[in-house]
Amino acid sequence: MMTSRSAMAATWLLRYLNDTPHFDSIVGDLEEFRSEGRSQAWYWRQTLVAVASHFARDIWKHKLLAFRGLAVAWALMPAYNLGRLLAVKASIAGRSFTPLLDFGRTPALHLFETSFQEIPRSLGVARNAGSPHFLAACAILVVIAVIFGAATSLIVGRLHPQHHKTIIALYALTMLITVLPNAGSLTLAAYSSRKFGSVLHALIYCANNTALITGIVVGGFLYQRAAERSNRPF
Amino acid sequence: MRDNIGNFELMILLALIRLGDEAYGVPIAKEIETRSGREISVASVYAALDRLATKQLVSSELGEPTPERGGRAKRYFRITAKGLREVRDTRRVLLKFWEGIPKLERGGA
Numbered sequence: 001m002m003t004s005r006s007a008m009a010a011t012w013l014l015r016y017l018n019d020t021p022h023f024d025s026i027v028g029d030l031e032e033f034r035s036e037g038r039s040q041a042w043y044w045r046q047t048l049v050a051v052a053s054h055f056a057r058d059i060w061k062h063k064l065l066a067f068r069g070l071a072v073a074w075a076l077m078p079a080y081n082l083g084r085l086l087a088v089k090a091s092i093a094g095r096s097f098t099p100l101l102d103f104g105r106t107p108a109l110h111l112f113e114t115s116f117q118e119i120p121r122s123l124g125v126a127r128n129a130g131s132p133h134f135l136a137a138c139a140i141l142v143v144i145a146v147i148f149g150a151a152t153s154l155i156v157g158r159l160h161p162q163h164h165k166t167i168i169a170l171y172a173l174t175m176l177i178t179v180l181p182n183a184g185s186l187t188l189a190a191y192s193s194r195k196f197g198s199v200l201h202a203l204i205y206c207a208n209n210t211a212l213i214t215g216i217v218v219g220g221f222l223y224q225r226a227a228e229r230s231n232r233p234f
Numbered sequence: 235m236r237d238n239i240g241n242f243e244l245m246i247l248l249a250l251i252r253l254g255d256e257a258y259g260v261p262i263a264k265e266i267e268t269r270s271g272r273e274i275s276v277a278s279v280y281a282a283l284d285r286l287a288t289k290q291l292v293s294s295e296l297g298e299p300t301p302e303r304g305g306r307a308k309r310y311f312r313i314t315a316k317g318l319r320e321v322r323d324t325r326r327v328l329l330k331f332w333e334g335i336p337k338l339e340r341g342g343a
Contacts, residue, residue: 021284022283022284025258025259025308026259029259029263031302031306032260046275049275050276054277057281
């Protein structure tokens with residue numbers, strides 16, 4: 001028999017479908033199957049298939065809206081990268097304050113990357129400036145990542161009130177897909193070089209982007225809560 | 235113009251005919267699982283029922299909530315006259331296709 005905590009987690013995940021016409025019927029049917037003794041693995045399989053298939057169908061039905069949501073979210077990426085670069089540089093101001101960005105050295109297109117190379121460079125300067133500066137810069141990066149993630153999520157949700165869950169989930173997924181290869185290569189580089197600097201770089205990148213994705217998810221929940229409270233699209 | 239129904243949709247319509255007044259998600263899913271011999275997703279049953287409802291091949295009504303369903307009501311489905319015609323037409327067409335393929339009928343390649 002399934003543990004109630006596991007059932008609650010699966011049912012919570014099913015809430016993704018709660019704006020579909022058959023949400024109550026699906027949850028009721030799964031509950032009835034469960035009371036007849038279907039396994040925990042079966043219940044989770046049914047939940048994941050229901051959520052994944054609805055997600056895929058919703059994106060397919062609203063391709064243009066999904067594209068617009070992603071375009072808006074990713075278009076804000078340069079503001080995020082410049083903002084956190086400014087914050088890191090400000091945290092070490094007085095020691096090595098340099099112009100915000102040298103576009104000759106860093107092409108503008110790099111501003112759209114989660115692995116924006118100016119950040120580790122500036123963190124290197126912060127590290128040389130001493131532990132307090134470095135720790136402050138790392139903390140600032142994490143806080144900015146959470147705030148940016150949540151803010152973009154709220155913007156995307158507000159632009160797509162009818163499909164906010166799907167488009168915010170898609171945004172988080174694209175972020176994860178973008179981050180994973182970089183995180184993998186940084187981890188591999190850290191493992192093969194075994195240098196403290198490389199390990200630190202990989203750790204900061206992972207922490208920063210985990211904070212960013214967490215922010216997106218948190219923003220999604222905040223939007224959902226606000227929409228439920230007002231009982232209409234936020 | 236006739237509606238095209240897929241294999242899974244046809245299975246659901248046949249399950250509705252077999253189950254009569256007791257056709258809601260759980261028995262429909264069980265019927266298909268028993269007869270097809272494979273596990274099916276409850277959500278896919280509802281997605282197919284949705285498509286069939288759009289084509290006006292099935293209708294539905296809400297039943298009473300029950301405790302074993304966590305207080306959630308059953309949604310009963312019923313095949314419409316148009317749905318029955320569709321099943322008959324599909325059967326006729328499929329039987330025509332089967333004619334002249336004796337090897338397959340005997341379980342051959």
